[in-house]
Amino acid sequence: MTTPGSLADDERSGGDRAGGGNAGGESAEDGPAGSGGRRRVTISDLARRLHISKASVSYALNGRAGVSEETRQRVLDLAEELGFHPNSAAVALSASRTRTIGIVIARDPALISTEAFYMRTLVGIEQYLNEVDSSLLLRLTGEHGEDLDVLRRWSRQGRVDGFILFDEHDDDPRIPLLKELGVPVVVVSSNDPDDEVGRLISSPIETVALLLDHLAELGHRDIAHISGPFTFVHEQLRVRMLQEYADRRGIAVRHVEGSYRYDDGAELTRRLLTDPNPPTAIVLGNDLMALAALRVATELGTKVPDEVSILAWDDSPLCELAGPGITAVDQKTMERGRAAADLLLRVAGGEPDLHEEAPAGELRVRESSGPAPKN
Amino acid sequence: MTTPGSLADDERSGGDRAGGGNAGGESAEDGPAGSGGRRRVTISDLARRLHISKASVSYALNGRAGVSEETRQRVLDLAEELGFHPNSAAVALSASRTRTIGIVIARDPALISTEAFYMRTLVGIEQYLNEVDSSLLLRLTGEHGEDLDVLRRWSRQGRVDGFILFDEHDDDPRIPLLKELGVPVVVVSSNDPDDEVGRLISSPIETVALLLDHLAELGHRDIAHISGPFTFVHEQLRVRMLQEYADRRGIAVRHVEGSYRYDDGAELTRRLLTDPNPPTAIVLGNDLMALAALRVATELGTKVPDEVSILAWDDSPLCELAGPGITAVDQKTMERGRAAADLLLRVAGGEPDLHEEAPAGELRVRESSGPAPKN
DNA sequence: CTGAAAGCGCTTACAG
DNA sequence: CTGAAAGCGCTTACAG
Structure with missing residues (x-):
């Protein structure tokens, strides 16, 4: 058995340059x-x-x-x-700067690891942090409110210079908490309230326009929207804006609240497609549910896109690699992550301008959407 | 325009419990x-x-x-x-303990965000860290050796109590570097050299046995293996062990080196299936390439699994949700991440036993594998 | 331009 | 069981 001691003893064997000088000259013995x-x-x-x-x-x-x-x-x-x-602790202690930003994600682990969204966001954030030599302190908690504890603790412990927040809820308690704690915050946000925290804003209206213009052009007049949970602010906004935009274009929309989960997407799609009067297109709130919709359609013998078009709100490898490929909106997730990190560092640095528009999304048209069936 | 100053001024509005006492009693004015x-x-x-x-x-x-x-x-x-x-900086400075472990992943961002492997690993690690109130400092660098810099810097800066390493290469420079720096390390490893660093070991032989036993039972005698890059130690081991095990069972294997990328998996599969003497089963080194193989087979009119079976080394949502579902080995990625974090904390705590076996994988049989075609 | 000194917020022997 | 003091490795006014 090897011991940590022998591990240290072995140091000499490394042939590394830096620190190889005579750093050990004064007290090489640990x-x-x-x-x-x-x-x-x-x-x-x-x-x-x-x-x-x-x-x-x-x-x-x-x-x-x-x-x-x-x-x-x-x-x-x-x-x-x-x-x-x-020594980073000494710097942090004397200068009160950690060069670290915190992210706490409170979602079902299964969902976090299945949806590429989070990882792509992290990659984008990291790309920026690399450039400015900062780091990311990450915590993935469950969905049971432990996230508030972590935010509070990290703030009080002085572990991070600020936080990026995702998945804003109604009356999200994280925002008043962090405001009270006086920690810089950027919320990756879908709306623009004047609540004096940093916000990287991407309004759903953009995506709504991309999706509905596409569907309208294809002749769809009767569509369905299977959303994510309404507890998320962005889902409420999506519903509202989708409805308004559809009204203006003379398109009927039925909204169904989903959970982002595969099974749920399947079940809700099944109900829609077996309705005596099924929609000619279904927009799903995420990639997993869109894939589920695709499967259910196939299973029911409903042809995609000839009898029903399937679209996803959020593009991902899953959409790209599905067969048929799923039409979706590329939300520029990495760029968005990057922009959020950039904004946070500026907010933490005292920049007065707290709000910023996120980069625009782009529609990726694939095989799952086509002309509305004439009947 | 809001200013950070006004942000601080607004603190009173929060109605939070902790810290609400009279913490400000002595110097409420910031x-x-x-x-x-x-x-x-x-x-x-x-x-x-x-x-x-x-x-x-x-x-x-x-x-x-x-x-x-x-x-x-x-x-x-x-x-x-x-x-x-x-204050964590003060604790770190005086007690030299950061309660933070470091992970630096040097892979193509596109791959990191497409393969669920990394996110699932992180989730597993986090589950453990949550329990012991530790945190994860994460850095995703590109593939150009900046990872060594980050490891060196974080060590010298005293930012972490140890590292978990993935994707071991031949003569991996990270290991001597970290040994020289004297930082606790756990390598998520596929072999068991006695090099005095922590290792969470899962030998590929297990997966080899699961896959080949399954294929042998189905009557396959002539299979192909599209691996990941041989620069990874685990890929070399997979090839060697697959070969040895196949030899023993009288199965012929041709090995082709792939890159883990979708396009590459597609191209290599195409070559195999258009060979005058195609294999009856293909084992792919990851989920993306397996999905690519499935697509190419469909495109070529080669029926799966009737004419060729497609299997993946590593299970994932992609395998599960593909149509047909892809037979794959569930590598227990989360559990493995958990175990690695656990081992690292023990190693850092001075535990003498540096090596440990990872939890065993399990075969998930799906529709993409079936009896070998008789011809 | 340079140095001596205090301080950041903890931990840890060392005396009582 | 308790307190005074030094020290971790930096930064930052403050004098020279």
């Missing part, structure tokens, strides 16, 4: 075995070797006034040579 | 406007109010000896009342 690796290089080390004060080192490293160019360069060179990286 | 919220409660505050020392407060909060039960209770009660949470 303290208590297993406590983890060689002593880290600190600004005190740099100061001592360069015969200057810690303050000067700090100024030099942070690009602040207070040191000559020459001194600064000597500091930077030595830091590079020794592989110095400032 | 410092510089916009710097974020009311002053946090610290152990000094607790000590002052209870007329005891900071040390006693610390002992009480951490459940250590050094305070009477009565004092401890008074401290805990007050902490609860004021919504006290220890």
Whole structure:
């Protein structure tokens, strides 16, 4: 059996460049075995070797006034040579900046891992954070309100510089909580209330227009909408805007509340298609339900798109790879994530402008939508 | 225009319980406007109010000896009342414990967001971290070696207590690097070298047996394997073990190296199926390629499973929801993530036993596999 | 331009 | 059982 001690003993074997210098020259022997690796290089080390004060080192490293160019360069060179990286806890403690943003997602784990939405959002956020050398502290809680605890705890603990919030609910308690805690927040939002928190806004009206214009052109006059749960603000808005837009274009819409789950999408679609007067097109609130709709149609012998068109609100690999491919709106999820992170850092930095429009979506027309059947 | 200042001014409006007490009693006026919220409660505050020392407060909060039960209770009660949470930077700085583990994934963003594997793994890890009140620091870098920088930086910065590594390569540079840095590591691994880092091991032999036993029973004697890139250790092992096991059972296997990408899976499958002597079954290294294989077969008019069986190494919603459903091995990804996090925390805690077996996989038989065609 | 010193909020020997 | 004090590794006024 190997012990952590032997792990540390083995350090010499690595042939790595940075830190390889003589960082260990002063105290290569670690303290208590297993406590983890060689002593880290600190600004005190740099100061001592360069015969200057810690303050000067700090100024030099942070690009602040207070040191000559020459001194600064000597500091930077030595830091590079020794592989110095400032202890993040010390920086956080003295400067109250963590270079970390927090995301807490309170959804059913099964859904989180099935829908590509979250991962694509995270990828987008990460792309931005990489560029500005910040990090993401992530927590996936269940759906039972533990998320509030985590938000509160992380705020009080000073673990993050701010939060990005998803899945806004009616009277979402997270927003007053974080406002009270005084933590910068950006809500990835579908509406634009003036509640003085950061919001990256993408109104559903855009998607509504893309979907309904497409369907109207194809001659559909009688459609159905299987939404996600109405507890989400964006679902309420989708229903309302879809209805209004459809009214204006003389299209009838029946709304059914779904749960985003496959089974549910299947069941609700079945009911619609076996109705004596079925709709000629169904818009589903997410990719999973759209796929379910596709399957049920096939199962019932209802031809897609000849007898019914199937469209999804939110594009994804599932829509793209389904057979037939499902017409959907590419919500630019990665770009949206990126933009949210960017906005949060600006809000945290004191930027007065809290609201911003998200990048526009685009319709991806595939085989699942076609002309309305004439009957 | 709203300003961060006005954001802070608005704090009173929240009606939240914790911290609502009289935490602001001493200095409700924030410092510089916009710097974020009311002053946090610290152990000094607790000590002052209870007329005891900071040390006693610390002992009480951490459940250590050094305070009477009565004092401890008074401290805990007050902490609860004021919504006290220890500043994580201060704890990290003085105790060198961050309660955070790091994960750096260096893969093509498109792949990360398409394959459910990573998200399911993260969910599993999170489930465990939730229970032990730890957090995940996540970074998704591209495939260009920036991951080494991040690992080095996070280590030197003392940001994490350890790392979980995925996607081990040949002579993976991350392992010597982290050993040299002296940071606890767990590699989610497919083999068991004695290299003194933590390893959660799941040998491919298990999956090989599940797949080949199934195919042998169905009468297949001539199969193909479209793998992922051989740069991954697990892919090399899969090929070797598949070959050995097939040899023993008198099954011929041709191996083709794929990339995990849909297009690639399609192209390689096309070649196999248009061969004058096509295999009767194809095992694909991931779900995307398996789906591609299914599509190509359909396109070529090759019936699945009557003329060719399609199986995937790794189950996923894509396999489950495909039509026909794709037979695949459920690798227990969430459980594996959980186990990896658990092992890492134990390794970091000084546990001598570095290696552990991952939970076993299970075959999910679906419509894409059937008896070998007689010809 | 540079240094000595206080402070961020904890933990932890060390005396009482 | 309790308190005074040093220390973790930085940053930041404040004097020179």
